[in-house]
Amino acid sequence: MTSLAHAQPPRRDRVWKNRVFMVAMLFSMFVAFGTLVVLLVDTILTGWPALDWKLFSEPPSTVPAEAGARPAILATLYLGFLVLLLSVPIGVLTAIYLEEYANRSRWWNRMIEVNIQNLAAVPSIVYGILGLAFIVRGIGIGRVVFAGALILTLVVLPTVVVASREAIRSVPDSIRQGAFALGATRWQVVWRQVLPAAIPGIATGSILALSRAVGETAPLIMVGAITYVAFNPELFGPYTALPVQIFNWTKQPNLEFQTLAAAAAIVLLVIVLSMNAVAIFLRNRYRKKW
Amino acid sequence: MTQMETQPHIDSSRIAEITRGLDRSEIEGREKVFSVTDLAVSYSGKVALQDVSLDVHRNTITAFIGPSGCGKSTFIRCFNRMNDLIPGAEVEGRVLYHGDDLYARDVDPVEIRRRIGMVFQKPNPFPKSIYDNIAFGPRVLGIKGSMDDRVEQALRQAALWDEVKSRLKDNALGLSGGQQQRLCIARALAVEPDVILMDEPASALDPISTTRIEDLMHDLKRDYTIVIVTHNMQQAARVADMTAFFSVLVDEEGAARRGVLVEYDATTKIFTTPSDKRTEDYVTGRFG
Numbered sequence: 001m002t003s004l005a006h007a008q009p010p011r012r013d014r015v016w017k018n019r020v021f022m023v024a025m026l027f028s029m030f031v032a033f034g035t036l037v038v039l040l041v042d043t044i045l046t047g048w049p050a051l052d053w054k055l056f057s058e059p060p061s062t063v064p065a066e067a068g069a070r071p072a073i074l075a076t077l078y079l080g081f082l083v084l085l086l087s088v089p090i091g092v093l094t095a096i097y098l099e100e101y102a103n104r105s106r107w108w109n110r111m112i113e114v115n116i117q118n119l120a121a122v123p124s125i126v127y128g129i130l131g132l133a134f135i136v137r138g139i140g141i142g143r144v145v146f147a148g149a150l151i152l153t154l155v156v157l158p159t160v161v162v163a164s165r166e167a168i169r170s171v172p173d174s175i176r177q178g179a180f181a182l183g184a185t186r187w188q189v190v191w192r193q194v195l196p197a198a199i200p201g202i203a204t205g206s207i208l209a210l211s212r213a214v215g216e217t218a219p220l221i222m223v224g225a226i227t228y229v230a231f232n233p234e235l236f237g238p239y240t241a242l243p244v245q246i247f248n249w250t251k252q253p254n255l256e257f258q259t260l261a262a263a264a265a266i267v268l269l270v271i272v273l274s275m276n277a278v279a280i281f282l283r284n285r286y287r288k289k290w
Numbered sequence: 291m292t293q294m295e296t297q298p299h300i301d302s303s304r305i306a307e308i309t310r311g312l313d314r315s316e317i318e319g320r321e322k323v324f325s326v327t328d329l330a331v332s333y334s335g336k337v338a339l340q341d342v343s344l345d346v347h348r349n350t351i352t353a354f355i356g357p358s359g360c361g362k363s364t365f366i367r368c369f370n371r372m373n374d375l376i377p378g379a380e381v382e383g384r385v386l387y388h389g390d391d392l393y394a395r396d397v398d399p400v401e402i403r404r405r406i407g408m409v410f411q412k413p414n415p416f417p418k419s420i421y422d423n424i425a426f427g428p429r430v431l432g433i434k435g436s437m438d439d440r441v442e443q444a445l446r447q448a449a450l451w452d453e454v455k456s457r458l459k460d461n462a463l464g465l466s467g468g469q470q471q472r473l474c475i476a477r478a479l480a481v482e483p484d485v486i487l488m489d490e491p492a493s494a495l496d497p498i499s500t501t502r503i504e505d506l507m508h509d510l511k512r513d514y515t516i517v518i519v520t521h522n523m524q525q526a527a528r529v530a531d532m533t534a535f536f537s538v539l540v541d542e543e544g545a546a547r548r549g550v551l552v553e554y555d556a557t558t559k560i561f562t563t564p565s566d567k568r569t570e571d572y573v574t575g576r577f578g
Contacts, residue, residue, distance in 0.1 A: 174414035182427035183404030
């Protein structure tokens with residue numbers, strides 16, 4: 001008869017290795033999580049005094065006590081909405097083509113796939129330069145909200161395509177077969193079975209992509225989200241965006257502007273984090289079990 | 291398919307007792323629904339199945355049996371052109387459906403699948419309500435008339451109505467495996483097909499659910515022509531009128547394996563006095 005009492009005690013070096021590994025993991029976690037907490041706490045403490053209604057109601061001003069970020073906040077919301085409107089249909093249709101229609105034995109389809117993966121890795125400033133050359137100057141619509149939205153759409157499109165493909169691919173093939181076997185056409189199979197089942201995944205991916213777009217600064221500086229805008233943005237009018245506004249305030253020597261920048265950063269954080277929260281909620285709520 | 295190894299040796303005299311198929315002469319007196327001549331299927335140039343010729347008759351149950359890799363599932367998918375959906379799949383030879391070539395240029399596979407329904411190995415209800423599962427087919431085909439009546443009729447035919455009538459709006463994924471499979475049968479019936487193809491419909495089910503499906507097939511035989519693939523020999527013996535035994539042919543180098551039709555006859559004959567040695571070895575459990 002064997003009992004635990006007679007079992008060999010674990011060797012010393014095994015216990016030791018176990019502990020070292022544990023410490024290494026905890027340390028890594030602390031670096032990642034601790035940095036985030038310090039950043040958040042510091043921003044909130046710095047920005048708190050300036051976080052008032054004035055920030056939302058007033059345009060920027062040379063006098064820190066009167067300055068707000070209304071045009072920037074509005075423009076960021078406009079941009080977010082436009083990016084969603086442009087990138088989701090284009091991204092989802094591209095994903096449907098690649099997943100459901102494209103024949104992978106054709107070289108052009110493989111080329112499109114590789115290209116999209118590469119585009120996701122292109123630095124956003126490159127999209128900014130492209131936008132400046134082809135959209136702002138090429139088409140000549142100028143430094144307007146719509147131009148900014150087009151550039152941000154290009155920035156997030158690969159992400160939306162990749163996320164949508166992932167969602168479409170996770171719909172089991174047995175669903176497609178079942179629908180085809182009933183005499184549905186390919187379009188009916190996609191539109192009535194695959195897409196409804198993929199929507200939670202597509203929504204999650206799109207929102208995460210959008211929250212990236214809302215935080216983007218570099219490409220917007222290239223296509224002329226200008227610093228000082230004292231009026232509400234219009235679709236084809238000059239604008240500034242929240243990250244650009246923050247960037248410009250931090251450049252000011254006056255310390256009160258630093259406080260304003262921190263307050264605006266809190267607003268941006270709240271927007272981005274709540275979008276991510278919606279994405280996580282959607283993902284958990286509609287998690288499919290086939 | 292791994293059940294094959296664990297299956298106990300079959301006592302062929304006992305199998306003969308449970309067969310309840312029709313006589314060959316009676317079967318062959320019925321109209322030909324399918325007439326297959328010299329069929330071969332290949333995937334990306336590799337032959338999976340070759341030299342198949344057989345007829346399927348109206349209001350009968352025809353079973354395809356054989357070891358794994360013998361091409362029986364590949365074959366059944368030729369009848370509703372499901373192989374079209376697999377890139378690289380090629381079908382040679384001729385499949386006539388009521389005398390018309392299924393693979394003729396002007397034939398629309400979508401129209402074929404509407405007349406020739408299919409039930410799969412693993413129950414695959416759509417992630418929707420029970421009602422919407424049944425209504426999907428009639429809706430995509432634009433069939434007119436009362437949907438409620440159609441749903442009820444299909445569920446009754448599949449012997450599922452009494453179990454689900456109070457919860458038609460519930461998600462179909464909440465049903466048991468056996469109920470899900472009967473739902474899939476009901477879904478196929480709702481578009482009023484002529485033929486029902488069943489690809490190992492009971493292999494994922496428990497014995498009681500299996501019995502219900504088999505009883506259902508006997509009832510459906512009155513109105514439909516049924517073709518079933520099964521790896522379960524007793525099941526073929528219990529339900530089928532005609533049985534086709536497929537085997538795997540391995541070439542000299544042992545590289546290429548392809549399915550061939552060994553013997554096709556009345557089920558009673560296949561299980562009692564098969565003409566081919568390979569069939570006999572298989573049904574008596576000496577091989578497989």
